[in-house]
Amino acid sequence: MKIKLDENLGNRGKEIFRENGLNVQTVHDESLCSVSDTTLITKCREENRVLVSLDMDFANPLIFKPSLYSGIAVIRLSSEPTPEELYECVLLLANKLKNTDITGKLWIIQKKVIREYQEDLE
Secondary structure, X not given: OEEEEOOOOOHHHHHHHHHOOOXXXXXXXXXXXOOOHHHHHHHHHHHOOEEEEOXXXXXXXXXXXXXXXXXXXXXXXXXXXXXXXXXXXXXXXXHHHHHOOOOOOEEEEEOXXXXXXXXXXX
């Protein structure tokens, strides 16, 4: 599984994904910091990479339709997050990505749970 970490996730997150056997690139490593959300998600689609972000804008399926992408995973932290909460969410996501295909899906990751957006199939 190939993923791209948004700029709001640091080196610790990158290490966790790599330790779990995932192919990771980061926005920072590719000098893509501060690009628009549309530019970033388009780059992910071109590279067949899952986008992993803390940016809740990516959780809006009306703006970013999940079925058009290799996968979108948005980590949603509590109102007063701790480094441990972020670590737990990243680890939960990394373990899930090892065994589950996220292609065309939107996952919202919160402490101890991953919710999958169900797109209307009209």
